[in-house]
Amino acid sequence: xxxxxxxxxxxxxxxxxxxxxxxxxxxxxxxxxxxxxxxxxxxxxxxxxxxxxxxxxxxxxxxxxxxxxxxxxxxxxxxxxxxxxxxxxxxxxxxxxxxxxxxxxxxxxxxxxxxxxxxxxxxxxxxxxxxxxxxxxxxxxxxxxxxxxxxxxxxxxxxxxxxxxxxxxxxxxxxxxxxxxxxxxxxxxxxxxxxxxxxxxx
Ligand code: URA
Numbered sequence: 001x002x003x004x005x006x007x008x009x010x011x012x013x014x015x016x017x018x019x020x021x022x023x024x025x026x027x028x029x030x031x032x033x034x035x036x037x038x039x040x041x042x043x044x045x046x047x048x049x050x051x052x053x054x055x056x057x058x059x060x061x062x063x064x065x066x067x068x069x070x071x072x073x074x075x076x077x078x079x080x081x082x083x084x085x086x087x088x089x090x091x092x093x094x095x096x097x098x099x100x101x102x103x104x105x106x107x108x109x110x111x112x113x114x115x116x117x118x119x120x121x122x123x124x125x126x127x128x129x130x131x132x133x134x135x136x137x138x139x140x141x142x143x144x145x146x147x148x149x150x151x152x153x154x155x156x157x158x159x160x161x162x163x164x165x166x167x168x169x170x171x172x173x174x175x176x177x178x179x180x181x182x183x184x185x186x187x188x189x190x191x192x193x194x195x196x197x198x199x200x201x202x
Pocket of ligand 1: 051059061066
């Protein structure tokens with residue numbers, strides 16, 4: 001059931017985040033890309049930072065990594081409307097390469113500066129399952145260095161949610177160096193998302 005108070009609070013925070021200047025990344029980004037999804041979602045997915053397309057669209061995971069994530073969610077039997085999707089860092093960090101904008105990994109200061117937004121999202125959504133996509137999200141959310149690991153089921157003990165799972169970032173699937181590795185990585189992502197679905201409850 002929709003909780004209007006929590007939903008309004010999430011909207012208020014989303015509005016505030018539009019003007020965030022807590023680190024320098026805002027200056028070269030088009031806009032803040034805040035999380036998206038229902039406040040009562042039982043599964044929260046956290047990525048690293050918006051990419052080129054997300055920066056332009058103002059929505060998380062709408063580019064190539066988002067296409068992998070959408071397919072993996074569908075293969076795991078999860079409707080996108082059941083999840084809240086966000087990023088550890090909410091501005092696109094990039095460097096120019098000709099006409100292209102190349103993704104750059106956010107540093108510890110930028111991740112720390114952005115953390116209050118993620119903490120607010122967690123406090124309001126209160127997911128049953130928190131899925132951390134890749135090492136940056138895992139580090140940002142848990143405050144410690146967490147290995148993504150090679151196999152599915154990398155559950156970490158954390159007060160952030162009843163179940164906290166670290167899995168591959170969907171862009172790791174795109175970066176695979178062979179079709180076999182790409183398929184194995186994709187299946188790992190799907191297996192972990194199935195785990196999320198099973199532990200999210202009705
Ligand atoms: N990669 C991320 O980590 N987040 C996005 O929103 C898109 C790509």
